[in-house]
Amino acid sequence: MKFSHLLAALSLFAAAGAHAQQGMSGMSMPMKPAASDSKSAMPLVDAEVKKVDLEKGLIVLNHGDLPNLGMPAMTMGFDVSDKKMLKNVKVGQKVKFRAEMVGGKATVTELKPVR
Secondary structure, three states, X not given: XXXXXHHHXXXXXXXXXXXXXXXHOXXXXXXXXXXXXXXXXXXXXXXXXXXXXXXXXXXXXXXXXXXHHOEOOEEEEEEEOOHHXXXXXXXXXXXXXXXXXXXXXXXXXXXXXXX
């Protein structure tokens, strides 16, 4: 008698597992966006140029929150990924920018003057 109870319990357990697998077959798991997608999803941040050092490839910005870097609004210096970006901006100018951690440093990877 006890063997039949065990057999019945195992049958129910197996059926429940199969049902759970079938129920999840139509579900899709969210996937992390590809690197190119994540960049386009990060909004450009408003800032004001406080200093430009073309030789060192450095820009100082008074910027809004940078959620992707976990930084609140502040004034700070950034390396730039391409020094050519600095030729199009001057102190006092409003800009929009994107920054990412590159080699352990907060680095401006996109910089657009606001007209």
